[in-house]
Amino acid sequence: QVHLEQSGAEVKSPGSSVKVSCTLSGGTFNSYAISWVRQAPGQGLEWMGGIIPIFGTTKYAQKFQGSLTITADKSTITAYMDLSNLRSEDTAIYYCARTRVSGNSYYYMDVWGKGTTVTVSS
Amino acid sequence: DIVMTQSPDALAVSLGERATISCNSSQSLLYRSSNQNYLAWYQRKPGQPPKLLIYWALTREYGVPERFSGSGSGTDFTLTISSLQAEDVAVYYCQQYFTSLSFGGGTKVEIK
Numbered sequence: 461q462v463h464l465e466q467s468g469a470e471v472k473s474p475g476s477s478v479k480v481s482c483t484l485s486g487g488t489f490n491s492y493a494i495s496w497v498r499q500a501p502g503q504g505l506e507w508m509g510g511i512i513p514i515f516g517t518t519k520y521a522q523k524f525q526g527s528l529t530i531t532a533d534k535s536t537i538t539a540y541m542d543l544s545n546l547r548s549e550d551t552a553i554y555y556c557a558r559t560r561v562s563g564n565s566y567y568y569m570d571v572w573g574k575g576t577t578v579t580v581s582s
Numbered sequence: 583d584i585v586m587t588q589s590p591d592a593l594a595v596s597l598g599e600r601a602t603i604s605c606n607s608s609q610s611l612l613y614r615s616s617n618q619n620y621l622a623w624y625q626r627k628p629g630q631p632p633k634l635l636i637y638w639a640l641t642r643e644y645g646v647p648e649r650f651s652g653s654g655s656g657t658d659f660t661l662t663i664s665s666l667q668a669e670d671v672a673v674y675y676c677q678q679y680f681t682s683l684s685f686g687g688g689t690k691v692e693i694k
Contacts, residue, residue, distance in 0.1 A: 504686070504688050505675055505677075505688075555631055569622075569632070570634045570637075574630075
């Protein structure tokens with residue numbers, strides 16, 4: 461059974477960066493994408509961007525252009541989300557999710573990690 | 583950007599009764615050449631990640647109980663729980679994937 465294991469909780473200072481990992485077990489990346497979705501306290505779900513690991517192609521929501529970098533290591537079947545210039549509004553649970561794709565079009569997310577809590581506080 | 587609006591924000595239903603959640607998109611999600619609607623539904627229980635229930639607006643994910651069904655086309659969609667069970671207490675989200683990806687604000691379902 462496919463499972464996504466995420467790295468542990470982080471506490472960061474404003475202006476710093478955070479890098480969260482997401483390791484796939486029980487399968488391979490194949491032709492799926494790995495998306496990153498976050499949920500801030502009291503807010504809804506927000507898609508941030510994703511990567512198709514076998515091609516290395518990325519796609520970002522406009523809001524995160526310039527501050528978000530998503531990478532993947534095919535040898536370890538791990539995807540990474542690097543968010544820079546953190547602000548208090550970035551305090552959230554960050555999820556990785558396996559995403560069905562066609563070409564460079566992202567569809568729905570069928571397997572989710574358990575989430576990583578990132579707290580931004582001075 | 584496509585804006586997804588769900589209603590109601592919260593819903594209290596008696597056990598065994600029907601729960602209906604609406605989702606409206608700011609533009610059509612119907613891709614005419616394939617006649618498919620680019621919409622999914624998720625269930626999120628407290629302390630758990632979202633779980634995929636429905637995709638292509640009406641296709642139930644493997645293992646999802648038959649009491650969950652999706653309907654609608656174009657800009658108006660519905661998630662129906664035909665007979666609410668205690669384990670269905672959760673927040674439900676719709677998500678469009680017609681242009682980029684975006685989610686509705688969520689509908690909290692509780693037991694009356």
